[in-house]
Amino acid sequence: MxxxxxxxxxxxxxxxxxxxxxxxxxxxxxxxxxxxxxxxxxxxxxxxxxxxxxxxxxxxxxxxxxxxxxxxxxxxxxxxxxxxxxxxxxxxxxxxxxxxxxxxxxxxxxxxxxxxxxxxxxxxxxxxxxxxxxxxxxxxxxxxxxxGKPAHQKPALGKAPTYLSASASAPASPAVSKFATLKQALIHNKPGIKHYREDFLDACYSFADALRIRTRPEVEITGDKVLEDCGKLKLVRDHVVDWVLFESETDCSNEFSEALIKFLERLLEFKSRPQEVSSWSDSWYEAHRVFVYETFLYIVAALIKTDNFSALHIILTSHYLLPETESHSGELFSKFDTFYGYSETLQVLAPEGKKLHAPAAELIKRQSDRTDLPFATVMEAELLVLMMAFVSDDARWYPQTLHYCSRGAAFPFFLRASRHRDFQKLIQITGFDSADKLREAVKSGHKRLGVERWSNFWLTDRSFWAHMNMEMLDTIK
Structure with a gap:
């Protein structure tokens, strides 16, 4: 009526x-x-x-x-x-x-x-x-x-999160004080910096490890629980990023890079069950898998920010020793693509009636609250990782955060590489000594990874070519 x-x-x-x-x-x-x-x-x-x-x-x-x-x-x-x-x-x-x-x-x-x-x-x-x-x-x-049709309507009342019935407390992080001690040791060039660093990284590892499930939960692991654990693990992400930003600027040797590789190998342990657990569900460790993926991207973003291209080359070309619970078919080592993580459970973040193309990327975007490394720098980091996947013979990568990249988005690191002196940074990272060789390898990588079949990206041709500024690399002397 x-x-x-x-x-x-x-x-x-x-x-x-x-x-x-x-x-x-x-x-x-x-x-x-x-x-x-x-x-x-x-x-x-x-x-x-x-x-x-x-x-x-x-x-x-x-x-x-x-x-x-x-x-x-x-x-x-x-x-x-x-x-x-x-x-x-x-x-x-x-x-x-x-x-x-x-x-x-x-x-x-x-x-x-x-x-x-x-x-x-x-x-x-x-x-x-x-x-x-x-x-x-x-x-x-x-x-x-x-x-009676307001533009904004209050959503229907949902159910209480299932994690409320489980133990959700997280241990306090001792890494804050450990990092303060490490910073003072680095500033004053104290002897035994290696031990200060190990104490700090051990504290980060222990905090994240304490959140790994070791006994069967009383309730099913849902998206809300994964979301809550990702929120707790974000504290460790920030500890690690603070360390990388600080020490990578003062590193005068390979000691920092080697420490970073060892920590990344330990980080891989979080992608699967603890060694002592014999009966488990993969969903128990989904939050940690997303945490590993997110932390890896932030480390790459931090190294770009501090111009530590030698460390970038090392972490993007190294072979990582896999933990025993992650070794399959007798393979002991893996490349950087082993840090990739995906989560279907985090579809809980999707608006009602919608489905996210990359739920893990949605979480990373929501958790991107650092002013020194905003989400745009995380996307830029993933674009660099994707380039390395293109030019590596057997590496694979699907750039989830780039679902949030607009058609006309420009990334400063790649734009600056139009200048010859800035292209040297890409040479240092990728190992290719000319723009033509790099372009040829990127084209080959597109074909190998089947990029033309990737859908739901804003990119017109889904080639990522323009975002990497491939045509203009090393054109300004």
Whole structure:
């Protein structure tokens, strides 16, 4: 059934009357049955009886009160016409529960910027129609209110997360104090820096390891539980990134790079069960697999930021000793692509009725709260990792975070590589000594990884070629 509204207003001026009639006609064209005095009040009718009947009539879904200075002063003074009508309205407002029937519409503001509203409307939310522009901007809001179709609706109440019934406490992180000690040792070049570093990294490892499940949980591991554990592991991610950012700038030897490789190998242990666990479900360690993937990307981003290209070359070309629980088919080593992680359980992050193309990337984006390494730098890091996957014979990588990359996005590290001196950084990282050789290897990698079959990216040809600035590499001498 169409909504039915009664319009209350003051005959302040011919112009104001014309605007009211124009708005009433526009509402009728939007399917609303409008009751207006100039249309529905005939000669000989009792004006006050008509007003009272319209205000209390149950078939009238809303009373629209168009308020200007004249309306407000007449209503507050209880003067004839508007004053009588407002007495009926105010009695209805204060004696009925459904006060939402009455909608104040501000047609005029004072010099102080306050709307002219009767006293009984002062505390109510109004709709601004004080100018043609305001009326145009807020027209949809008014129509939605009348039809009961607000633009923003409260979602349905969900169920309590299942992890509330399980033990969700996390141990306090001792890594903060360990990192402070390591920083002082590095700043003052104290002897035994290796031991300070090991103490810090051991603390990071122990914190993350304490969150690994070792006994069968009482409840099923759900997306909410994975999400909660990822939030706890983010603390370790930030500890590690703080360390990489600080020490990679002061590293004058390969000691830092070697320490980073050893830590990354330990990080791989989190992708699977602890060695002592003989019965498990892969879902138990899904949060840790995403944590490993996220932390690896942040480490790459941190090394780009600190210009530590030798360390980047090492971590992107090394072979990593796999933990016993991760070795399959007798393979003992793997390349950097072993740090890749995916999570279908994190579809819990998708809006209702939608499905995420890369749930892990959505989590990483939501957790990208570092001002020194914003999400754009994480995408840039993954683009570099993808380039290395293209140019490595047997490495594979699917760039999940680049689902959030727009068509025209530009990445500073690759743009700067147009200059010869900056292209030397890519030479140092990839090992290719010319742009032509690098372009040839990237093209080959596209074909090997079947990039043309990747879908749901903003990229027109899904080649990532333009984002890597391939055509312009080393063109400015």
């Amino acid at each position: 169409s909504p039915r509204v009664f319009i209350s207003y003051s005959w302040s001026s011919p112009g104001h009357q014309a605007r009211i009639r124009q708005w009433a006609e526009q509402m009728v064209s939007d399917g609303i049955d409008v009751i207006l005095d100039v249309w529905d009040l005939n000669e000989g009718d009792d004006m006050y009886a008509f007003m009272e009947r319209m205000v209390v009539d149950k078939s009238v879904t809303h009373v629209l009160v168009f308020c200007d200075s004249e309306y407000a002063s007449r209503a507050d003074a209880r003067r004839a016409g508007v004053g009588t009508e407002s007495q009926i309205i105010s009695r209805e407002i204060y004696s009925k529960v459904q006060q939402s029937k009455f909608i104040p519409i501000a047609c005029e503001f004072s010099e102080e910027g306050e709307p002219f509203l009767p006293t009984f409307f002062k505390s109510r939310i109004f709709i601004d129609f004080s100018s043609p522009e305001a009326a145009n901007d807020n027209w949809e809001q008014l129509i939605r209110v009348i039809y």
